[in-house]
Amino acid sequence: MPEASAAGVRPDPSLLLLLRPKWLTARARALSNERGRGARFGLLAAMGALFWTFIYTVLYKLLLYFRGVPDLGPFLAGKLLGIILVGFFSILLLSNIITALSSFFLARDLDLLVAGPVDWLKLYGAKLLETGVNSSWMVVLMAIPMFAAFGVAYHGGPLFPLIVLAAFVPFLVVPTVIGSAITLVLVNVFPARRTRDILSVIAVLAAGGIVLLFRVIRPERLARPEGFRSLVEFVTILRTPTSPFLPSEWVQRAVLGWLNYRPDWMAVYLLWSTAAAAFVLGALLHRRLYSIGFSKAQESAQRFVRGGVMRQASDRILSPLGILKRELVLKELRLFFRDTTQWSQLILLAVLVVVYVFNIKYLPLRGEGVTFFLVNVIPFLNLVLAGFVLASIAARFIFPSVSLEGRTLWLLRSSPMPVRELLWAKFWVGTTPLLLLALGIVGVTDALLQVSDFMFAVSVMTITMMTFALCGMALGFGTLFPQFETENAAQIPTSFGGLVFMIASIGLIAGVITLEARPVYSFLSARLYGTPTSMGEMVFGFGMATMLCVAATIIPIGVAKRRLEAVER
Numbered sequence: 001m002p003e004a005s006a007a008g009v010r011p012d013p014s015l016l017l018l019l020r021p022k023w024l025t026a027r028a029r030a031l032s033n034e035r036g037r038g039a040r041f042g043l044l045a046a047m048g049a050l051f052w053t054f055i056y057t058v059l060y061k062l063l064l065y066f067r068g069v070p071d072l073g074p075f076l077a078g079k080l081l082g083i084i085l086v087g088f089f090s091i092l093l094l095s096n097i098i099t100a101l102s103s104f105f106l107a108r109d110l111d112l113l114v115a116g117p118v119d120w121l122k123l124y125g126a127k128l129l130e131t132g133v134n135s136s137w138m139v140v141l142m143a144i145p146m147f148a149a150f151g152v153a154y155h156g157g158p159l160f161p162l163i164v165l166a167a168f169v170p171f172l173v174v175p176t177v178i179g180s181a182i183t184l185v186l187v188n189v190f191p192a193r194r195t196r197d198i199l200s201v202i203a204v205l206a207a208g209g210i211v212l213l214f215r216v217i218r219p220e221r222l223a224r225p226e227g228f229r230s231l232v233e234f235v236t237i238l239r240t241p242t243s244p245f246l247p248s249e250w251v252q253r254a255v256l257g258w259l260n261y262r263p264d265w266m267a268v269y270l271l272w273s274t275a276a277a278a279f280v281l282g283a284l285l286h287r288r289l290y291s292i293g294f295s296k297a298q299e300s301a302q303r304f305v306r307g308g309v310m311r312q313a314s315d316r317i318l319s320p321l322g323i324l325k326r327e328l329v330l331k332e333l334r335l336f337f338r339d340t341t342q343w344s345q346l347i348l349l350a351v352l353v354v355v356y357v358f359n360i361k362y363l364p365l366r367g368e369g370v371t372f373f374l375v376n377v378i379p380f381l382n383l384v385l386a387g388f389v390l391a392s393i394a395a396r397f398i399f400p401s402v403s404l405e406g407r408t409l410w411l412l413r414s415s416p417m418p419v420r421e422l423l424w425a426k427f428w429v430g431t432t433p434l435l436l437l438a439l440g441i442v443g444v445t446d447a448l449l450q451v452s453d454f455m456f457a458v459s460v461m462t463i464t465m466m467t468f469a470l471c472g473m474a475l476g477f478g479t480l481f482p483q484f485e486t487e488n489a490a491q492i493p494t495s496f497g498g499l500v501f502m503i504a505s506i507g508l509i510a511g512v513i514t515l516e517a518r519p520v521y522s523f524l525s526a527r528l529y530g531t532p533t534s535m536g537e538m539v540f541g542f543g544m545a546t547m548l549c550v551a552a553t554i555i556p557i558g559v560a561k562r563r564l565e566a567v568e569r
Contacts (some may be wrong), residue, residue: 018122081150136176147160250274390434390467395493398427402479430475511545
């Protein structure tokens with residue numbers, strides 16, 4: 001027995017000791033000898049460098065333009081930074097609310113930590129830091145090129161990174177504490193399993209509301225002063241704080257104050273004092289409510305399984321498929337709607353689609369300087385954006401479908417059911433609603449753009465082929481890179497396999513658009529100048545695009561079939 005235990009001294013593990021298992025796990029995964037690990041890290045590094053370069057270049061060019069605008073330039077840069085930081089704060093708050101539920105109440109190590117001799121404040125600090133890191137890393141990655149662009153464009157100097165750290169660190173702490181506190185209160189009101197459902201719906205509704213509000217505000221008007229009734233009104237809007245009582249406004253004041261050679265130390269003080277006060281209040285709330293909430297978290301949510309009218313109707317509709325295919329389709333539907341984190345994102349998807357259509361509606365395609373080619377090429381390029389939307393949806397809903405089978409996959413493999421039946425059931429359940437969505441998006445946007453009959457036919461044909469191809473690729477890559485042990489379905493699309501799928505999707509979209517660009521250009525030229533159309537060129541371009549989509553649909557599913565058949569029964 002150790003001397004401390006023999007002397008009757010209670011063990012008191014430090015904060016670093018509580019965080020050490022998480023660090024060791026992350027380091028073991030990074031240093032594992034898994035085949036292809038070096039290639040994965042190289043690909044991730046290359047993608048990260050390209051992402052940073054793109055963000056930095058766009059913002060740097062925009063800030064240089066603002067610097068060239070006399071008198072109004074600093075106001076425009078400040079308003080841009082304020083809008084970005086408000087978006088960051090909203091994302092951080094929503095992300096921390098969701099993440100805190102898993103880290104504080106549903107993590108696997110909590111049984112050991114709560115039952116052990118761990119000081120409540122150190123436990124709160126460890127879980128708060130874990131929540132903050134898991135929720136903030138993506139925002140931090142986006143903020144690095146953003147602040148770098150501001151620092152280079154306005155000559156921030158060698159001390160500028162320190163000013164950014166002094167302002168941005170407390171900015172990350174405040175939403176972490178607030179989000180954890182909100183989750184703690186909700187868990188004390190509802191069971192933790194039911195709270196996860198409620199939080200998912202609330203977070204998605206809130207995110208949808210933020211996106212719609214941002215779109216209704218139409219910040220692009222700031223780049224068009226002629227849209228305002230007077231210059232005084234335009235300057236007044238620019239000078240008005242974006243959010244005077246939010247930490248985002250204080251970060252903006254601290255950063256721009258330094259860049260304009262007028263350091264605002266009061267803003268830095270407000271950030272750190274607010275973060276400290278929030279931490280103290282959050283800790284007191286944790287000490288008061290955490291034990292009760294953790295006890296309730298061990299309760300499971302009630303579920304009732306019963307048949308009804310919907311079951312009878314689905315049986316009749318799917319009866320032509322046969323018993324096996326019908327039950328597989330129903331199984332996929334039940335799995336989808338049983339997980340609130342899955343179907344609740346349809347609300348956010350609907351909001352994003354509305355915003356997408358809203359943007360198309362306000363494109364300036366009428367008036368002076370708008371040519372015949374521009375009117376017809378923009379609907380063609382609209383297919384690229386629609387393809388990206390479909391790829392992201394497929395990555396979120398179809399890519400994880402095999403991984404979500406989890407440990408029950410052995411049951412399916414031990415049955416006499418052919419693997420191809422399972423895969424095609426997943427394919428059609430995911431593809432059918434996605435195809436309807438794709439046709440709806442293209443149809444509505446083409447109607448708003450008032451495209452020609454030829455461009456409408458090309459758009460419908462192309463988006464249909466790309467939908468089948470993207471769904472087949474999502475299912476294939478999801479089977480090649482499964483995540484059977486994951487606790488959160490939202491983490492599966494962000495894995496290495498999800499990244500590979502998105503890269504392949506971009507390649508597919510680029511290939512289809514490139515193959516179709518030449519025949520479309522030739523047809524539009526012939527129509528504009530009255531020259532004959534080259535049918536051979538059109539057949540070759542559209543034929544090769546069709547063959548590419550068919551191959552991208554069938555080959556990945558065939559590879560997935562062989563991959564699942566190799567799994568031990």
